[in-house]
Amino acid sequence: MKGNSRLFRVFGVVSISLASLAAVSTTSGASSSGTIAKGQPVLIGASLSLTGDFSGDGQAFQQGYNLWAADQNKNGGLLGHKIELKILNDTSTPTQVVTNYQALISSDHVNLTFGPFSSLLTLPAARAVSRYGYAMVEGAGGAPSVFQAGLHNVFDAALPVANGLVPFAQWLASLPASQRPKTIAYVTSTDPFTEPQIPVAEKIIKAAGIKTVYYKTFPAEATDYTPIADAVAAANAQVVILGSVDVPTVSAFMQAFEQAHYNPKAFIATAGPDQGKTFVNAVGAGNANGVMVPNAWFGGSSNPESKTMVAEYIKKYGGTAADVNADVAEAYAVGQVITAAVKATGGFDNTKIITYLHSGVTIQSVLGAVKFNSLGENNQPTAYTFQWQGAKFVEVNPTTDPGATKILFPKPAWKN
């Protein structure tokens, strides 16, 4: 028993010292008064996935937030207060994301919060933040579940996910019968980002008389895409819509298509081709040609705000306009929404900011106009379709847009 009591003592000592430590470090709760003393910086907190599954996007978001803060600070900060960003790493887990936002608000006393990456983490984060009455402006939580949660404080500056493929579907349907493809294959990952997009597009495409010859879902965790891609190739559809969330998926499908000597007339993937240099490096320079992707933004956008941001980005991180990840713009737009809200409300009061953002105002951002509905969705932006044409990533859809380049159709052959 002697040995035992020592063990218990260790446990006791640790617990007691933790409790007493806590007593010392106790700090008051959140301060959301909305005013910041003159000369003091405005502190903005965000949690991003800097490691783990979402780390690629998380780090691009970090660039976007930093870029916005640097630009804004050059112009005198927010209402004369210098912006300080406090970004914590949530390791792509919901547990850490909740801890992080609680820490940001109650320990670091940030004045405002920005969203994390991906719908998966946005919901737990928004729930935690809502308890403090903070607004959460985010650029990566566009899945329908985010808006169905009944939260009053979430604002997604990016495009709602489900409508992404609409312009592409409408373009297919609008082609004259002689040119219009006859068959289409849908293959999508089981993911809250991709799955909602497919039925919306299918409805439009079916109505135009294009026959579905293949429609299957594959698990988000799949590692070997070859058999699936071979099955799609065997179906030999003229158009392929791929519901992908990342570069590896698209690259695996493209590789298998090429190996099977299958070249659809049109190929669009929901995410992956938008990743600039990363995408081109993965699939090989020649193969990107003709590949399309729906998105709310691209590096070559003619939007003046966007042009400025791209120039800043290149100055800071190097590369070309096509290398700028759409995540960067989505993050940057989050900052712009907050800039507008802070200026309009004349302070940092989150209640006022929430009311203002719900009031139906239109804010200009690198993503174009942003306007929130009652759920916090931004229904303003038109979804665009982008296409790789040679080494260039250009806007091709909607065709009525003055900045739109003529769509490359049918898609050129694979080449390396």
Added chain:
Amino acid sequence: MLKVRNVWWIAAFGALVLFPLIETNPTYTGIGVIALIFMGCATSWNMFSGYSGYVNLGSAVFYGVGAYTMTLLADHLNVPGNGDLFWLVPVGGLAAMIVAVPVGLVALRVRRHTFVVITIAIFFVFQLSAINFGFTGGTAGLQLPLIPWLETNYNKPFYYAALAIVVFATLLSVAVRRSRFGLQLLAIRDDEDRAAGLGVKVFAVKLTGFTLSAFAVGMGGALFAIFIGQIYPQFVFDPLFDISIALMAIFGGLGTLTGPLLGALVLESMQQYLAIRFSNGSLYLIIFGALFLVIVLFMPQGVVVYLSEWRSLLASRRVEGARVVPEEKS
């Protein structure tokens, strides 16, 4: 008469009860909730894996089943977003136990290291099923009703519910340890064939232990689901959970009573702290991995045993030659 060790237990318990009353900052009470959930799960995990030597790397199966049971029931029974949700926590635990029986029937047929891998495989079967079957909401996950409590008090009910799970798991662990059944589990760890030869119904004992250990883990998962408010297959059927629980118990001291409690408390808090402190993700991985490596290599029996051995060594220097061997390390 109050024994010395009981005094320390009461003191530790008292400190944990008082913690959220003294420390009102939600950052720390929030970390407290998570740490307590892990303490309960690690203790319960240890009650089977630590005692029997069968290392279960699929305990997230129980955690996930608890979480999904909670969420699906809350939805079907239309439980409003308030304290009523907490009544479903034990139901989550029961569901985990029910699932543990068939899982155990399959997994426990094999010996030790194969058991480790088959639990991983069964874990993936559950995770992939949660992704593929419709009633789980697939990858879009499921939501729990929003609980409209204020931020200053939001964490407290979760904290005390988690503490209750810890107390339950600890008492169960003590009870098993002192029972004939507990001795049989230990006998299996030391030499399974001999235990069987001495008349221990090896399979039945293992299955009982495995099933019992599911209860607190299932409750932990159910409570976690309400705390986060939203569940996804990959977050409640999380391979990192499998590993973390085992790490915590082994870090503290496999098969000891205080080891998993201490291991979970220290490791979970440390991990969360490191993640906050080192926002450079890669550095965080390197530091966490390196720290972890040092601890495992230098204190292979776990911190608790290491500390007590060290203290005994000091004591034995004073009382010449009388080396006290810690009872719990067998």
Added chain:
Amino acid sequence: MNGTAVLHSIIDGVLTGSVYALMATGLTLIFGVMNIINVAQGIFVILGAYLSYALSVHLGIDLFVGLAITIPTLFVVGVVVERLFLTRIKGPERVVMSILVTYAVSLVIEGVLNMVFSTNYVELHAWYVDRSVKVFGIYLPYIYLLGFAMAVVLLTALYVMLYRTRFGSSVRASLADQTSAALVGINVKRVSTVCFGLGVAVTAAGGMIYGATNAFNASSSYDLISRLLVIIVLGGMGSIGGALVAGIMMVTIEDLVSVVWGPVWSNLAFFLILVVVLSLRPQGLFGKQTVRVA
């Protein structure tokens, strides 16, 4: 569903499965000789892939030629890890401790890889990566054929080493029984170190093929390790032949299920097969009945 598609998926499965079998062989060799479950095997594969990437992008060295550099490099990495960390593992819970130590090692390597290469996905390129040859109406990618050929060559080399050399007989003796091996004068320590090095070295080759057929970053290692573990358990832990058969079988069945029933069921099938086989044969397909109880 047509016959060609089924045949196609079987051929794909055998070709890709052989590469998995190669990587799994390393893992099972390490387990068989040392009683160590090396969960860092996944990150070693990725490390191998990144080394090939660095050589081909920065120095323009062909992927297969680069193996002459990456295989020895990973052998050395394996030896260093074994000497520094694994020799320190003692005590009754050796298997469990080895999981912890190698997991910690893999976390550190993952962090370093993230720092050096960032988390952006990359893929290996060469002229043969995207091309294919048509055989009886089926397109067979060169990279799969080359990967298969490479796996066969390396596995044959491994076989010759194990069954035709003095060192090989020491390894086999250690596989059978460490204590007896030590008694007949075999330097079990040295055999262990070399085996760990060899087990890690094969990941360089596996990693190169993996990197040429998948875009990857350091986190890809988690998918890999769970599949490799399943393969060696199914084959019977410590059985090299078992790892071979199980690797090819698992990937082939997975591909078949994907084509016949749909992709969502293929991963599930992968793990279900293991559960079913182990319920019927707890020691795995080729495992010895008396599996060592640690």
